[in-house]
Amino acid sequence: MAGSGLPSLGRVKLTDLVPSDGLPSDSYKISVSILSQSLAQFSAVIIQFPASDGALLRSSLESARLYFHQRETYPPADIIHTSESREWCKTSGYYADPHLWQETYDYRPGLTPSEPNNSIEFPPAGLPDIFALFGKAARDILDAISYHLNLRSSPFVEILDNVPLRNREISSSVLSVCCHARPSFQGPQHHNITTQEDGPLIMYPDHDHQVDKSLLSLVKSDRAGLHVRDFQGRWILVDGDLGPQEAIVYPGLALYQATAGYVNPALHKTEINMEANMYGRCSLAFKLLPKSMTNLDCSEMRVAGYGIEAQFQLPVPVDDFMQRSHPTDHLFNRPSLQCFNFQPTHDGSMKTLMRRRKQNPKSKPLPPSKRLRLEAQRVLKERVQDIADKKGIKLRFCNLKECESHIHSVDSPCANIRMEIGWPLGVPFVHPHDLPNKAKLGFLEAYEPGWTEAHQNSDRNQSP
Incomplete structure (x- = not known):
C-alpha cells in the first residue's frame, strides 16, 4: 500500500488509533499507515467514531439547524465579525460574517459568552459532549501521527490544554457550530450566489481557499461541500459520502510549524448546493489549538533525527504565530510528504x-x-x-x-x-x-x- 498510495480518501476507525501499552497491534499499525498515506496524498482522512457516537453527532447537527433557523434574518452590527477581527483565543458565542454568508457559534470551555443587550440565549445542545468527543479523538490522532514520525509518545502534550482544565483555565481549543448560506440570513452576501440555468444555486466563498492555524481540525457536516486540495493540486470533495458516525480530519499550520514542515496543512474551501435546503449547511468544527503562553519548536523532530531547515530553527511564540498572517504559496514547494511513506506516482x-x-x-x-x-x-x-x-x-x-x-x-x-x-x-x-x-x-x-x-x-x- 505504501508503494502505490491510496486510490481514495482513507477511512480509519478511531478505536484502532487509541494507543495502548506494549507492542502495537496489527490493526494499529495498519490504521496509522492508512492515516499517514491519506494525509500525505489528500491532506485529509475520514475518521469513523464508534456507532454509539452517531446519535450524539446527529442530534448535535439537528440542534445546530434549529439554533440558526430561529435567529433573526440579519444580525445586529455588534456581532458582525470577520475571522481577522476576532481574538483567536477569546472567541465565544454567536458571530456572523455576512460577506461569507456564514454564521458561527463558538464554544470554548472556561469562557462565558457575552450576549448583546444582556439577553438570554440558549446555545445549541450537546456542545460539552461533542467538545469532549472531538478533543479526545484529535489527541489520539495526533499521537498516531507522532508514532509514524518516530517521535516519542505524546510529544505535543506541553503545548496542549490540561485534561481536564484546571480552575479558572480557559480552553485554547474551540468547537465551532457553523451555518453556511442560511436562506433566511439576509445581507450584502448576494454577490456570492450564482444562478445556473435549470440548476441549483451554488455559493462560492470570496477567497479561493482557507487554511486553519490549528494542530488538527475535525469537521462533521450535514451536507456535502468541503473541498480539500490534494498533493497534485486538485480540489477533492472530502465529505460527499460520510456515514452518520464519520468526520473529516485535516492538519493545520500549527502542526506544520511544530513538525518543521514535514506535515503539510490542508488548504480547504466550501461550496454549497442550495437546492431544496431551508436550513443551509450546518457543521461541527473542532480545532485542536496550542496554548497561547507556549512556543512552537521543532525539538522533538530534531531529537528524532530529522533535518530542520533554517525557517524552523527558532521557537515561535504561539500568540505571535496565531495572530500573524501566513502566505500559503510556499507551503507545497517542499518535498515533505514522503515522510508518510507515500510514494507518489510518476505524474505527481x-x-x-x-x-x-x-x-x-x-x-x-x-x-x-x-x-x-x-x-x-x-x-x-x-x-x-x-x-x-x-x-x-x-x-x-x-x-x-x-x-x-x-x-x-x-x-x-x-x-x-x-x-x-x-x-x-x-x-x-x-x-x-x-x-x-x-x-x-x-x-x-x-x-x-x-x-x-x-x-x-x-x-x-x-x-x-
Whole structure:
C-alpha cells in the first residue's frame, strides 16, 4: 500500500488509533499507515467514531439547524465579525460574517459568552459532549501521527490544554457550530450566489481557499461541500459520502510549524448546493489549538533525527504565530510528504516537478550543491526512512566529527543501524543534508545506483 498510495480518501476507525501499552497491534499499525498515506496524498482522512457516537453527532447537527433557523434574518452590527477581527483565543458565542454568508457559534470551555443587550440565549445542545468527543479523538490522532514520525509518545502534550482544565483555565481549543448560506440570513452576501440555468444555486466563498492555524481540525457536516486540495493540486470533495458516525480530519499550520514542515496543512474551501435546503449547511468544527503562553519548536523532530531547515530553527511564540498572517504559496514547494511513506506516482512526483521547472525558460537551473542537498533529502525520505520503518529502526543520526571515527570502528554506536539499513561504507551516519558533497554522492549511489551518471547525462542534454 505504501508503494502505490491510496486510490481514495482513507477511512480509519478511531478505536484502532487509541494507543495502548506494549507492542502495537496489527490493526494499529495498519490504521496509522492508512492515516499517514491519506494525509500525505489528500491532506485529509475520514475518521469513523464508534456507532454509539452517531446519535450524539446527529442530534448535535439537528440542534445546530434549529439554533440558526430561529435567529433573526440579519444580525445586529455588534456581532458582525470577520475571522481577522476576532481574538483567536477569546472567541465565544454567536458571530456572523455576512460577506461569507456564514454564521458561527463558538464554544470554548472556561469562557462565558457575552450576549448583546444582556439577553438570554440558549446555545445549541450537546456542545460539552461533542467538545469532549472531538478533543479526545484529535489527541489520539495526533499521537498516531507522532508514532509514524518516530517521535516519542505524546510529544505535543506541553503545548496542549490540561485534561481536564484546571480552575479558572480557559480552553485554547474551540468547537465551532457553523451555518453556511442560511436562506433566511439576509445581507450584502448576494454577490456570492450564482444562478445556473435549470440548476441549483451554488455559493462560492470570496477567497479561493482557507487554511486553519490549528494542530488538527475535525469537521462533521450535514451536507456535502468541503473541498480539500490534494498533493497534485486538485480540489477533492472530502465529505460527499460520510456515514452518520464519520468526520473529516485535516492538519493545520500549527502542526506544520511544530513538525518543521514535514506535515503539510490542508488548504480547504466550501461550496454549497442550495437546492431544496431551508436550513443551509450546518457543521461541527473542532480545532485542536496550542496554548497561547507556549512556543512552537521543532525539538522533538530534531531529537528524532530529522533535518530542520533554517525557517524552523527558532521557537515561535504561539500568540505571535496565531495572530500573524501566513502566505500559503510556499507551503507545497517542499518535498515533505514522503515522510508518510507515500510514494507518489510518476505524474505527481518530484521528478515531474523538476521537469516542469526545467521546461520553464524563466526558471534558473539549481546549482549542483543545492540539487545534491534536495536529492539527498528526497532519498532519505523515500528510501532510507521506508527501510527503517519496515525494520522497526528509529533513525538517530550522529555528529559529523564524531562519526568520522565511528565508521572505522566495529563496535561504534551507529554500527548496527548502518548495517541494518545498508548505509554506504565510508559515509558518516549523519543526516544527508549535513554530509559533504562527495559523501552525498556516495549516499545517493548506494540507494539509487546509477544516479550520478543519469544526472550527468541530463546536465549534458540541457546544455546549449
